[in-house]
Amino acid sequence: MRPVEEPLTGNVTAGIVRVGDTVRRPVGPYTHAVDALLHHLHEVGFTGAPRPFGRDEQGRQVLEYVPGESTMDIDPRDLPDLGRLLRDLHTATAEFTPPADAGWHTEIPPVGVPGSPVGEVFCHHDAAPWNLVRAERGWVLIDWDNAGPGARAWELAYSALTCCGMRPDRPVEESAARLRSFVDGYGLEPGLRPALAGLLGVNAGAMYxxxxxxxxxxxxxxxxxxxxxxxxxxxxxAYLADHRAAWASALAE
Structure with missing residues (x-):
């Protein structure tokens, strides 16, 4: 008897299904490199990513299914933990050596700044609420198809603006407080904080x-x-660019 396949609901990539305690995903030219990265993360003890299990009989990527809760509205009390998750990821990938034939699929080219150049670490590139699961072992990032070489400041900007819910209908003071909480959780060094304040609007503009x-x-x-x-x-x-001074002030306090 063939195992039961359950299509995953929500805004997910076409063709992704759950089979028991695994997820099966269509492969692309980048999947081999993504698997190598996920193997590395497991080997060094990073628990914030699913384990890779190779290919199934249909040639699909097989990954650990991570049960847990998902939400598009992150509780501000969780922001320091999410910042630490990102810092742990960057620490874990700093020593990753990709396969010689690695190919990556990063939709938005990362932007580097002095002190955080492109290529310093390997990034998830979509570490946002829609790819976060609160599991028994803590927060886990799913959907690694866009992973690849990146810059800490660029990924931190994207994750901060999405996880902190920095949007025009939120008061600037509240967004600034959330940003500070997230970045403090990451432990970003003082020298990179002014650049991060400027990258927020650039990052959202790149998404647009x-x-x-x-x-x-x-x-x-x-x-x-x-x-x-x-x-x-x-x-x-526009909101993030217009209030750059407020973000810089919050991060400098």
């Missing part, structure tokens, strides 16, 4: 550009997401 380009070219899922969320991301980018 990805969606807008996808809409013009008819690329999915970006065209659909642009229709649903394009104005939201444009507004977030």
């Amino acid at each position: 550009d990805l969606l807008a380009t996808g809409a013009r070219e008819g690329r999915q899922p970006w065209a659909r997401i642009y229709t649903e969320d394009g104005p939201f991301w444009r507004g977030v980018a």
Whole structure:
């Protein structure tokens, strides 16, 4: 008897199913490299990622299914822990040596700054509420298809603006407090904090550009997401750029 396949619900990549205590995903040219990264993370004791289990009889990627709770509205009390999760990830990947034939699939090219250049670590590149699960062992990041070489400051900016819910309908003071809590949890050194304040708007703008380009070219899922969320991301980018001084002040306190 073939195992039962359960399509995963929500805004997930087409073709992803659950089979027992595993997840099966379509493979791409980057999957071999992603598996190598996930193996490394498991070997060094990082628990915030699913374990890779190779391929199934259909050639699909097989990963650990991580049961737990997901939410799009992160409790501010959880922000320091999420910051530490990201710092632990970057510490764990700093010593990762990718396969010689590694290929990566990073939709938004990372931007580096002095002290945090592109290539210093390997990043998840979509560490946001929609890819976080609160499991028994703690927070776990899922959906690693966009992983690849990156910069700590760039990934921290994206995760901060998404996990902290930094958006135009939230008072600047509240967003600033959430940002400080997240970044303190990460333990970002003082020298990088001014640059991080400036990267927030740039990062959100890059997300908007990805969606807008996808809409013009008819690329999915970006065209659909642009229709649903394009104005939201444009507004977030403007909000973050307009209040850069407030973010810098909060991070310098």
